[in-house]
Amino acid sequence: MEEILLFIEERQNWIYVILALAGLVYLRSIFRSYKEFRGAIFGLERELAMSRLIRSGAMLALVFAGLAATFVIATFAWPALPVSIRQTPIPTVSLLATPEVDVDAAGDEFITATPRDPRAVDSSGCLNPQATITDPQDGDSVSGLVMVLGTANIPNFAFYKIEYKRFTPGEVWHPISAGTQPVCEDGCQVMEELGTWNTTLVTPGEFTFRLVVMDAEGNSPLPCEIRLRVLPPP
Numbered sequence: 001m002e003e004i005l006l007f008i009e010e011r012q013n014w015i016y017v018i019l020a021l022a023g024l025v026y027l028r029s030i031f032r033s034y035k036e037f038r039g040a041i042f043g044l045e046r047e048l049a050m051s052r053l054i055r056s057g058a059m060l061a062l063v064f065a066g067l068a069a070t071f072v073i074a075t076f077a078w079p080a081l082p083v084s085i086r087q088t089p090i091p092t093v094s095l096l097a098t099p100e101v102d103v104d105a106a107g108d109e110f111i112t113a114t115p116r117d118p119r120a121v122d123s124s125g126c127l128n129p130q131a132t133i134t135d136p137q138d139g140d141s142v143s144g145l146v147m148v149l150g151t152a153n154i155p156n157f158a159f160y161k162i163e164y165k166r167f168t169p170g171e172v173w174h175p176i177s178a179g180t181q182p183v184c185e186d187g188c189q190v191m192e193e194l195g196t197w198n199t200t201l202v203t204p205g206e207f208t209f210r211l212v213v214m215d216a217e218g219n220s221p222l223p224c225e226i227r228l229r230v231l232p233p234p
Contacts, residue, residue: 012074016067023063029056121167121208125222130154131213133162133194138226143204143233146197148176148211150224151184156215162195167206167227199230206230 008015033056037049126132133150136142152160161178165171177195184192194211210225 008073019066026056026060121227126224132224141229143231148194152213153182157182158214158216160213164209204230204232
């Protein structure tokens, strides 16, 4: 069933064109048969003309049904399918994987770009209400189990992940958790849980913490990054 829906979705324009041409052919046949029926003198001629008229009318009705079915499938049925069934080109990477940039292969354009402080935290992504962390907040001190609240509900949502790294140059991102269901759907007023960070598994100190939300085409808004201080457990 999914293969049929995929075929119609990918070739809907050609299906519309073919059905429209077929509709014109059968519409012309209807007018010609009706004209022959009106001009027929003998009973046999009238019967043959009526038979062609009925057959052309039935085929025209099938053409209109095909047009309507294609429209419904392409407009309503296909978008309603889950992303996994629609075979949307989501990047085939682990949800918790963090991409790396090859500086040597990036070329002069990358090297001559405005350098960024490796210790800096860019919190501007947290201004996006559809992909943000609301608790803890930038600069907070945390310890033990930290419940992370916020939203992850961008258009065409695919998945989200939360990560951390120590606040020192050269550190890499470490995954905490990920999810394939939107968090805080339908404009909810109360922020929901994105995940839980067990800070007892890391050495106390300064950390950068972020939320990354991806859509089904592999695009992501600017991640929400915050700076946290992990305290020793009480």
